[in-house]
Amino acid sequence: MQNKLVDSINPLIGASTSQEFGEGKTFPGPTTPFGLVQLSPDTITGGDNGPGYSWHHKTIEGFSFTHMSGIGWYGDLGNFLVMPTTGKLKTERGTKGAEDGYRSRFRHETEVVKAGYYAVTLDDYNIRAELTAAPRAGLLKFTFPKSDQSRVQIDLARRVGGTSVRQSVTVVDDHTIEGWMECTPDGGGWGNGDGKAHYTVHFSAQFSKPLKKFGVWSAEIPDSQRRKREDIESAAYRARVAAADVLEGCRAREGKHLGFYTEFPTTEGEVVLVKAGISFVSVEGARQNLKRDIPGWDFAGVHQSARRLWEKALQNVEIEGGTPSQREAFSTALYHTMIDPRAASDSDGRYIGADRKPHQTGQFTYRTIFSGWDVFRSQYPLLSIIRPDVVNDTVNSLIQQAELSGRGCLARWEILGAESGCMIGDPAVSVIVDAYLKGIRRFDTAKAYQLCRQSVMGNTTSRPSQAEYERQGFVPGSISWTLENAYFDHCTARFADALGKHDDATLLKQRAQNYRTIYDPSVGNMRARNRDGSWTTWHGATTEGQGCVESNPYQQGWFVPHDVPGLIQLMGKQYFLDYLTAFFEKTPANFKWNPYYNHANEPVHQVAYLFVYAGAPWLTQKWVRFILNNAYGTGVKGLCGNEDVGQMSAWYLLSALGFHPVSPVDGTYIIGSPLFDRVTLRLDPAYYKGKTFTVVAHNNSEKNFYIQSARLNGKPLERAWLKHAEIVVGGTLEFVMGPEPNLHWGSAPGT
Template sequence: MCVLNQKLSGALKAIALLIGLHVPGLATTAQTKKPADYVNPFIGASTSEGAAGIYHGLGKTFPGATTPFGMVQVSPNTITGGDNGSGYSFEHKTIEGFALTQMSGVGWYGDMGNFLVMPTTGSLQTSSGKENGAKGYRSFYDKASEKASAGYYTAFLTDYKIKAELTATPHCGMMRFSFPRHNSSRIQIDLARRVGGTSTSQYVKVVDQNTIEGWMKCTPEGGGWGNGDGKADYTVYFCAKFSKPLKDYGVWSAEIPDGRSRKREDVESKAYQDLVAKAKISTGVPSSSGKHLGFFANFNTEEGEQIIIKTGISYISIEGARNNLSAEIPDWNFTSVKAKARESWNAALGKMKVNGGTDDEKTTFYTALYHTMIDPRVFEDVDGRYMGGDGRPHNSGNFTKRTIFSGWDVFRSQMPLQTIINPSLVNDLINSLVTLADEKKLDYLERWEMLNSYSGCMIGNPAISVIADAYAKGIRRYDVNHAYQLCKNTAEKFGNGSRGYTYESFGIANTLEYAYFDWCVSRLASALGRTEDAAKYQLRGQAYRNIFDPQVGWFRPKDKDGNWEAWPEEGRMKQWYGCIESNPYQQGWFVPHDVAGMTELMGGREKVLSDLEHFFEKVPENMMWNDYYNHANEPVHHVPFLFNRLKAPWLTQKWTRQICSRAYKNKVEGLVGNEDVGQMSAWYVLAAIGLHPVCPGDTRYEITSPFFDQAEIKVGEHSSKIFKVEARNNSPENVYIQSATLNGKPYTGSSIDYSEIVKGGRLVLQMGPTPNTNWGV
């Protein structure tokens, strides 16, 4: 169609809309979609090593139903073992059940996946069986029937001819099963099941003809997070109600010998599964406890008969679970609960509005925003009570207790995003980390917190960054002096110490990251008027210089005596040489607090620019795991924005647009690496609207080429203030900023301060096909 005809067609359609005529193909485009309509929970929902080309796998997200930052995630589970943190992978052909709790985008074997519910027919099976369909209660499912949206999931289990539907509230899950005509239909609940292991003890009681209550204790002896090394130790309490009376019910209990190992690999073994398959079945038992327990209820069903199970959970008590269920799902209206879940997502996702781009690109954006709103999840009951790190009940009072802090990942993009759109969430997180340290009688902040555990996962002191960044931005509804003391204690406990470098296995990564976190302490100390501390930690922030070897022209680990470790044949390209999940070429760019000093060490601006361009140009087209700019992992996430600091902002614009296009897609394999509890998606959300920090703790956000023509950001919680980023003449070719205005006045800087963003305003960027090397320098 020629341009003239296109214009006429557009005009005719506009007239048709005005006078109410029907135009074929117009209805869909004429409808106004809401944010939740663009959410595709299947993006990233794969753990496939084959598709990723690396053992880390792909996104590792879950497709099930949840609410913004909710305690409950009702989701299908296809696998218990391996490094499958979400318990689900799209390519698997069978479902073993539907659990109430999931983690999002994590490796290290994962955890949760508790209270696994499976509708079945026929004879009772007590073991789930293998993913390939081996005998057990799992079922093949019709892939074409599987649908997921914000707050809802459904699939048809072909082995049992049962349609499963899932929805959620913040503390509860609701499952609706449509059964065939059968005289031996069943809902069975595996209380022992846990991603990456097993719960180690369970209890269940039939309270009345419609209700069961109980708990599942998950300890490190049962594997889970880090296969036990993550020290996850929690109890899930539940109150579950059935819409059909329990007249024929019972339990199964596997006899697990005392002293038998119950880690991930043991639970996966044939010998263990044989024990479970031969579990003792007892009917009519009013209550039971055991090491590997399950509950079942048998029903006679008519064709299409629906049975609903609604379940409240709590991490503090059965009473808490009961109260949560009563407060959030008082009736049996599945459709109403589903609608409320969807509306909660529309409200949460409505904090950002983008225009321009295709439907696929909007789906990628809003799903990314959705994934940033899974964690840190609520950890308290509806009455504000939560289980403390001391094993005692506490009341949160003036904040919401939260959990799941994937620190090493989320300090980079996820928390800087939330400081703009959900600052109270950041307050909650800081209060949660500070009170946890007090409850556990520990004098430092955890780097990767999960359900009260100090897991010690990954490296560095990321909580310091989150606190320093929040304070600098005026987010301060916590005990600031106490938080500062914990930051200082943390830096003293884990840091470069008197040597001025770290010589352990990850000497480069640790030294560089500790130097940055020390700088964060100095910033906080300076703001609080603690000049002596400010000077001390400012100096310690320069520790990165201590491991730069001019002879090789790069960062190099030292041993405990100060000698350089042997330089490998591959040089800075060698994976794991002084680094964690990276090589020195990737990790070496992490001096976000002193880019000028880093540039000087590396030989000056021109040399660094040339090296950085090479770093990006060598990346494979699909941007999957590689030895150069490896977007699949966090250490490099700030690197595209370094060009701004090096007075070449057009290269930041070029490469962030490339990353947005090449590393994020509206498909299952749409994330090039683990979602990592919101970090991978938060990077995209910020970059796609044209704003991203290099250095949290500094209030500066770098300006880059927006992926969308316009983005509207509701800043703060309940504010009517909106910050708009408008990219005029924007297109896949016009990726370069030609000029800019802020609130109608010429703007020549390549960065903008947080204070400008949160007071609202309009940043207008004129785009073009070639770099303007004079703008932003």
């Protein structure tokens, strides 16, 4: 019998910010499914190191309670950094090891990483550190050497992409400290402040060893001192922190750069435990979160509880077949798709809204970290099948954010109630419409529609050149904005049609055809136009920029997911097929960042499935399996690019099942090449009538990746696509696989 999926999870997959190792930018520490706490090691503060940990680093500066998975843009969170040390107290993290700061060297062979657990030996101090997590609290176990001056110190100012700007700490009793850390754009963080993240982390922490000798350190930070990412990285700023005043016996303090420490002698092998509840609402919320999640000191029990939560979260998906490496990649991908959107509310349902005031919800879980431009493509279509409840929570949360922010339109990239404006388009529209059309509707439909409509039709603040787009059919100077606007117009048109708002639907359907305005047959590609309608200078399809966001015209030009037949008509079928084939044939097998099929970034994630529309489904089968085998793997190098809050893994999961959407809101999945012999999905009875949906691939192997024939519920299936409704009523999809393409199987949607 094969191991449970939970036993194959390897959180080290993608845990690097180095190009050499794939830049997956995941974190390896323990968390629970969609949990508020992510307790993980940190190897660096600053730079473009969003997860705070990178495998190629040689030292650890501590273990913080909040992290983000797979992101760039300098990152955020990484709050409440706990570090065990011995010897003289150091108040600054340093750059080398214990000789110049509180950080320590470590070796990867001492790391143990699995679902709900992380351990490492801090070589400079000979301390074994072990971590485990509950949904809203974390527990650390430190095994000390014999020492007259052992210590646990907590850097309250620390933040992944900058610093918290103000902190408070109070010694409540001889085992407990409580306080908060305020993080604003002035302290860097998301987008080095441009992401507008503004939040306060409250904590209630307890120590198993009584507080006898303790204190606070406080660095003198002048009012004139800037504190963005580059400032806190500077030698001058770090010198200020290293020279912080140490206030022994201080029981309460508020300041600009604080830390707390407790010192004690230890015998060889003595264990000291630290636990903390975290809340974005209040200290009382943090206290109650800790009381509910970790009432005692049973480290093994908390770890086993975390593991059971993951086992339960993954039990809706069962796989048979595949190699151990494929099972590891699949299990970890499922794990990574269940980190966000995380719960942002306390155990009592209270949360901080976009108006930075506390609110209460009992009807849904308020969630945060919506990386819209990434996750509308694969992550939310996947969740709509395996976790429709999380999709429903997300829609309610996006509605709340839009209303409480006063903006009147939907967030593009939301972080703790703030709309960061990161990336482009109106991806929340796709997520909301997709949910509604799939029957996930436990939200205010009227509000949802109005916000979608306002986002695409009346939003002049975050949609650039909206008037010109409406008048001329293109965004001047931009391929990406024009194409994405057209798709999100299509999404809203579908919503309008479903609600009987036919005038809106008619207008938006017309606008969804705006992609046609920027196709230039003279270059055989989408091309940006100037404001007067003339073409911008052409530098070749593979040159980045030219009106493309994080891509080039060759990559971005395929983004017409809602009307692929129309795109084929524009380009000509044979040219479309030849141009698409060359796009893949020129892609390097190592999938490093490249000007062709660059799977490391989202603009191309639907492109392998376009061959089906051109009557060549076997080429979709070929290239999907190629991507599955080469862009993903095991260990640190297991991701070819940023995980992007679950998107990269969700693409893998759907494609491994054997299908993936091109246009999520149309409820159609294009069939690719299933990776496993059998995959069974257990459907949520609160949303869907079916009990299970099973995909079986007979004769499947590394060489047999071409579909020879297919059957759905025992009846021949001659088309290379499925409808969402066919999945959620339950049943069985069977494939017969072979080593050569069957050129006569698989019709395209609409044929």
